[in-house]
Amino acid sequence: MPRYANVPGPTIRRLSLYLRQLEAMWSAGRDTVSSKQLGDALGVTDAQVRKDLAYFGQFGRPGIGYRVPHLIDQARMILGTDQTWRAALVGAGNLGRALIAYRGLARKGFKIVAVLDRDASIIGRPLPDSDGLAVLPVSTLPEVVPAKNIRIGIIAVPAPEAQPVADLMLQAGVQGIVNFAPVALNVPPGVPVSAIDLAIHFEQVAFQVAELAD
Amino acid sequence: MPRYANVPGPTIRRLSLYLRQLEAMWSAGRDTVSSKQLGDALGVTDAQVRKDLAYFGQFGRPGIGYRVPHLIDQARMILGTDQTWRAALVGAGNLGRALIAYRGLARKGFKIVAVLDRDASIIGRPLPDSDGLAVLPVSTLPEVVPAKNIRIGIIAVPAPEAQPVADLMLQAGVQGIVNFAPVALNVPPGVPVSAIDLAIHFEQVAFQVAELAD
Numbered sequence: 001m002p003r004y005a006n007v008p009g010p011t012i013r014r015l016s017l018y019l020r021q022l023e024a025m026w027s028a029g030r031d032t033v034s035s036k037q038l039g040d041a042l043g044v045t046d047a048q049v050r051k052d053l054a055y056f057g058q059f060g061r062p063g064i065g066y067r068v069p070h071l072i073d074q075a076r077m078i079l080g081t082d083q084t085w086r087a088a089l090v091g092a093g094n095l096g097r098a099l100i101a102y103r104g105l106a107r108k109g110f111k112i113v114a115v116l117d118r119d120a121s122i123i124g125r126p127l128p129d130s131d132g133l134a135v136l137p138v139s140t141l142p143e144v145v146p147a148k149n150i151r152i153g154i155i156a157v158p159a160p161e162a163q164p165v166a167d168l169m170l171q172a173g174v175q176g177i178v179n180f181a182p183v184a185l186n187v188p189p190g191v192p193v194s195a196i197d198l199a200i201h202f203e204q205v206a207f208q209v210a211e212l213a214d
Numbered sequence: 215m216p217r218y219a220n221v222p223g224p225t226i227r228r229l230s231l232y233l234r235q236l237e238a239m240w241s242a243g244r245d246t247v248s249s250k251q252l253g254d255a256l257g258v259t260d261a262q263v264r265k266d267l268a269y270f271g272q273f274g275r276p277g278i279g280y281r282v283p284h285l286i287d288q289a290r291m292i293l294g295t296d297q298t299w300r301a302a303l304v305g306a307g308n309l310g311r312a313l314i315a316y317r318g319l320a321r322k323g324f325k326i327v328a329v330l331d332r333d334a335s336i337i338g339r340p341l342p343d344s345d346g347l348a349v350l351p352v353s354t355l356p357e358v359v360p361a362k363n364i365r366i367g368i369i370a371v372p373a374p375e376a377q378p379v380a381d382l383m384l385q386a387g388v389q390g391i392v393n394f395a396p397v398a399l400n401v402p403p404g405v406p407v408s409a410i411d412l413a414i415h416f417e418q419v420a421f422q423v424a425e426l427a428d
Contacts, residue, residue, distance in 0.1 A: 002425040002426070003424075003425060004425065005425075012418065012421055013418060016411075016413075016417045016418060017398075019417075020396055020397075020411065020413075020414070021398065024373070024397060041398060042398055078421070079417050079420060079421045080420040080421050080423070080424035081420055083424075085416070085420050085423075093312075093315075094308075094311060094312035094314075094315040094343075095312045095316065097308060097312070098307075098308040098309045100308075101307075101308040102308065102309065102412065104396055104412065104413045105412070105413060105416060107413075108416060108417060109420075110413075110420075129308075151423060152416070152419060152423070159238070175426065175427075176419040176420070176423040177419065178416055178419050182234055182318055183234075183238060184231075184234075184255060184256055190426070192418075192422030192426070193419070194416070194419045195415075196410065196412065196415050197230075197234065198316065198318065198319070198410065199234075199318045199319060199321075199322045199324075200227070200230040200231070200234070201392055201409075201410050202299075202322060202324050202366070202392055202408070203230045203233075203293050203294075203322060204226065204227060204230060204406075204408050205366060205390040205391065205392050205406045205407070205408045206294040206295055206299050206323070206324075206390070207226055207292070207293045207294050208406030209294070209299075209365060209366070209389045209390040209406055210217075210293075210294035210297075211216040211217060211218065211219075212216070212406070213389075
C-alpha cells in the first residue's frame, strides 16, 4: 500500500516548498518556526500549513510551533529524499551539463550516475563537474540502468527525441522520469513523470507583465 | 484594466500547455482539433478544455472543433508571446549558459539581450551561442535595463545572492522575474515572479516512486 495514498498532490508539492524554506531557516540558525511564519514565507495561510502537515502526522506543539530540524528530517523522509536516488541523464547538451554541475540535486540526494547521448562526436568524452563520468551511447540504456541500479531517468533532449528516450528508459527499468523536453510524454498509467517546461514559466511571467501594462 | 483579471491562474497555466500541444500538432501537419483530442493529449477532460478556452472567447465550432493555427495565434496573443520580450540574465554559470543556448526561449519570443555576473574573471568574456553577448558586471544593471529596453529579469545565481539581485532588477525597472534560485523571493505585491526550482520536480518524482515501491 502506498504510504500517503490519500494526500492531495498540491499538499505534496507544498511539502517540497516547506522543506526548502525550513532548510533556509535552519541554515540561518533558526530552531523553531510557527505555522504562520512558515506560511508567510511562502504566501499561504497558517491554516493551510497546519492542514498540509497534519496529513503526515503530529509535528508541532501549541505555543512553540515546529522544531525546524525535526520537521526537515520528517519532510525528507516523507518525500523520500533521505535516501540516494541514482539517476540516468539522457542528453548531454547545455541543459544536461547544467544539471550535472548543479549541486542542488546532489544535496537533495539525486546522483547522476550515467550520462547518455546519441551524438557520436561526444560519446566517450569525460564530462566536467561529473566525478569522471563519460558520455555513453543512448543505446546502452538497457544494460546501464540495471547495472548501475538506476531508478530515475532525466530527459534533456530536443522535443522530437523525448518519447523514444522515455520508452527506452521504462523498458530498461527506470521507475520515474523528470522531463525537460517541451512535449507531453505518453507513459503507462501510474508511471511518475514530472515535466519542467522552462518556456511555460517565461510565458506565465510575460502574461502577467502584459496584464499590468494594460 | 487587466484584460483577463477574472481568469483563474490554473487556466492561464493550462493555456500554456494547450499552446505547446497545439504547436506540436501544427508541426505534425494537423489543421483542426477537438476539445476531447486536446484534453486527452494533456490528461484533462474535454469539458475543462472548453471551460478554459471560453474565458478568452469563442474559438471552436460544433462538430468541427478548433482550427489549430487560429487557436495558436489567439493563445500567443493572450499570453503575450506574440511580442518580443527583452530579458536580462543575471548569472552566467552552467544554468545561465544553458538558458542562453536554449532555442525554445527565442521561439517563444524571449530574447536575452544582456548577461550579467559578479564574477570578475568572466566579465567581458563573449558567451557561446549568444549572438556576441559579453558578460557585464551585475552592478551595471541600473544602466543596462533602461538602455536595452529590458522588461524581464532572469535569476540564475546561487540562492544567497538571489534576493539582492531581484531587488536590483526591480530598482532598475524590470517588470517581471523568472527565478531559478532555490529560494522564495520577497518582492512588492503584484510583481510577477515565476519560480522554477529544479530540485522540487525531482523530489516529486522521488516521492511518487517511493510510493509505488511501498
